[in-house]
Amino acid sequence: MSRTLERTLSQHFGFSSFRPHQKEIVAAFLGGRDLFAALPTGGGKSLCYQLPALVRTGLTVVVSPLIALMKDQVDGARENGIAAVLLNSSLSEEDARAAWRQLYRGEARLLYVSPERLAREEFLQRLKELQVSAFAIDEAHCISEWGHEFRRDYRTLHRLRAEFPQVPIAAFTATATEEVQQDVVTQLQLREPLLVRGNFDRPELFYRVERKKKGIDQILEFVQRHPGEAGIVYRATRKATEETAGKLAAAGIAATAYHAGLPDARRAAAQDAFVRDQLQVVVATIAFGMGIDKSNVRWVVHGDLPRSIEGYYQESGRAGRDGDPAEVLLLWGPQDIMTQRFFIERIEDGELRSIAEAQLQQVLRYAEGAVCRRVVLLQHFQQKVDTRGGSGGGDGFDDSRKGCGGCDVCTGEVTLQDATVEARKILSAAVRTGQRFGGHHLVDIVTGTETDRVLELGHHRLPTFGVGMDWPRARWLALIRALEAAGHLQRATAVGGRHGGYSLTATGKAVLAGDVAVRLPVEGPDKPASSRRTVVETTEATALFQRLRELRKELARERGVPPYLVFSDRTLRDIAATRPMDRASLLECHGVGQAKLARYGEAFLKVLVSFPE
Ligand code: ADP
Ligand code: ZN
Numbered sequence: 001m002s003r004t005l006e007r008t009l010s011q012h013f014g015f016s017s018f019r020p021h022q023k024e025i026v027a028a029f030l031g032g033r034d035l036f037a038a039l040p041t042g043g044g045k046s047l048c049y050q051l052p053a054l055v056r057t058g059l060t061v062v063v064s065p066l067i068a069l070m071k072d073q074v075d076g077a078r079e080n081g082i083a084a085v086l087l088n089s090s091l092s093e094e095d096a097r098a099a100w101r102q103l104y105r106g107e108a109r110l111l112y113v114s115p116e117r118l119a120r121e122e123f124l125q126r127l128k129e130l131q132v133s134a135f136a137i138d139e140a141h142c143i144s145e146w147g148h149e150f151r152r153d154y155r156t157l158h159r160l161r162a163e164f165p166q167v168p169i170a171a172f173t174a175t176a177t178e179e180v181q182q183d184v185v186t187q188l189q190l191r192e193p194l195l196v197r198g199n200f201d202r203p204e205l206f207y208r209v210e211r212k213k214k215g216i217d218q219i220l221e222f223v224q225r226h227p228g229e230a231g232i233v234y235r236a237t238r239k240a241t242e243e244t245a246g247k248l249a250a251a252g253i254a255a256t257a258y259h260a261g262l263p264d265a266r267r268a269a270a271q272d273a274f275v276r277d278q279l280q281v282v283v284a285t286i287a288f289g290m291g292i293d294k295s296n297v298r299w300v301v302h303g304d305l306p307r308s309i310e311g312y313y314q315e316s317g318r319a320g321r322d323g324d325p326a327e328v329l330l331l332w333g334p335q336d337i338m339t340q341r342f343f344i345e346r347i348e349d350g351e352l353r354s355i356a357e358a359q360l361q362q363v364l365r366y367a368e369g370a371v372c373r374r375v376v377l378l379q380h381f382q383q384k385v386d387t388r389g390g391s392g393g394g395d396g397f398d399d400s401r402k403g404c405g406g407c408d409v410c411t412g413e414v415t416l417q418d419a420t421v422e423a424r425k426i427l428s429a430a431v432r433t434g435q436r437f438g439g440h441h442l443v444d445i446v447t448g449t450e451t452d453r454v455l456e457l458g459h460h461r462l463p464t465f466g467v468g469m470d471w472p473r474a475r476w477l478a479l480i481r482a483l484e485a486a487g488h489l490q491r492a493t494a495v496g497g498r499h500g501g502y503s504l505t506a507t508g509k510a511v512l513a514g515d516v517a518v519r520l521p522v523e524g525p526d527k528p529a530s531s532r533r534t535v536v537e538t539t540e541a542t543a544l545f546q547r548l549r550e551l552r553k554e555l556a557r558e559r560g561v562p563p564y565l566v567f568s569d570r571t572l573r574d575i576a577a578t579r580p581m582d583r584a585s586l587l588e589c590h591g592v593g594q595a596k597l598a599r600y601g602e603a604f605l606k607v608l609v610s611f612p613e
Contacts, residue, residue: 012080014593019044021196026051032168034190038176039198042321045172049136050077053109058133062112065139065151070112072293075561077110081595084110087117103130119156124163132167135160140171144183161189176381200381204320205328207373207407212333216247219303222329223253229298233283234315236304245283255281258288275562277553295322296569301329305336308359309380322568332367368482370416370519373407419520427512429464436501443476482520544611545576551607
């Protein structure tokens, strides 16, 4: 059995081994067991139901929420030689009839349907006439109100259990919080499901955060370091997307804006061109991305502070789905905090307002902190970072600094300076004034600024008055934010949602006592871009790779599928590196299975054989 699975994996998908958890899931699903699997984006969820569909008799029904995505998924399955059909509202009557004919003849292994179609009584009854042997629910978090993308029509999926009591159900999602898992299991009435939670670390992503200094110019500079590589820029407002896209386009980069205010046709055209490698950059509000399965997105830049860590994780995670190195960058400045606070203070519901404030704090902890970016992201999923570096030393600092090897903090790009002494000064000022003042007043005290308020309250007589004249005001404010982000200071929320004064937490008291050290990123001049490590390998640029990429594009156009479905970037790189000259050695390359060899082998070999050394 196990050998059969591996053989199917290599013959149909051209992969030499399973990704983590895939085999466990495939085996359980084939054994007729229900399951819930939370795997990160790019974790290879589709294979978890496509491979069983190939092996078992009967039909596997896949529920998928996005019509645009469904077509790509079906094309993808067909590219791997799996008979797949889809039924949704985008189909002409004639195409729908053809699909049903195939289904009745038992020719299809996979049926992709939208949840609204599955909710129809008539459809459910018709489905019973077929030999349905499994259900796979993609994007299963949509069934939960706890998820960030609740969809009402997913709710009717609870009927599947009653209508098809014998058929196993597998739920897949990239959202891994406990609440979502519980909710999905209950709603779908899964029976003793296998629960799988993948590793949410994305080792292929390099995380970097920079201060916004020149705004759009920084984005342009970044894109210019990635010539010809597809990427997404996220901006907070529609206006900013237009401006950024305009600037990139003026520099000769194929870029376009994408936001909810544009006509449907323009958005669809942008998405299509991006997926087909005809458009290098999409500058988008968060309206873009969920419907994108494009695996060769090489970078993602956020031009503004995101609103939540979950959102940032999912958006930045759209890079590097093929497992090849990819780079993500977050640009932010103090202005972003003010903008977000402006909106947060206007949220009427008190609970929602404090959730939004807490999310901002988490994001700041990511952006401003001196802690490994990966550690902060993964904490959100209750996961620890797998450190690739040393085990860390006991110097009193956060060990994660030595850790991940894939972020600007761990690689030492961010220079940290010890700020324990300064932290103790500001904490002391807070304590001596009764822990009820905001940041500006505390900074007035340590910098020795005699404001009316300081004089009125007699704070110029405190021992901490003027002890921090060597630091500029802005640096003190940054330190206070860092202390807050690190959880050493907390801010009371006064009546009406306004902010009260800062008080010390337990760890804040430990800092004051000198038991815990504090470090702060040094604010120096920007390092020139050339001194930074460029993550994406230079083989990208070889002439052969470029030629293969062109060939992929031609073949994709002929077949009417997106290029990444023909072969992934990784496959092209593998081919370029090993230069196979015959069918057998081409088959050895990553991602080349029998179906693709038969379809594309000749075209690729022709180029390879004639390509100059
Ligand atoms: P998800 O839906 O979990 O985001 P996908 O199913 O789209 O991920 O898979 C992401 C990429 O990983 C695809 O290009 C897919 O072909 C590839 N992939 C899946 N399984 C494997 C494997 N075992 N080995 C190598 N690549 C794989
Ligand atoms: Zn790190």
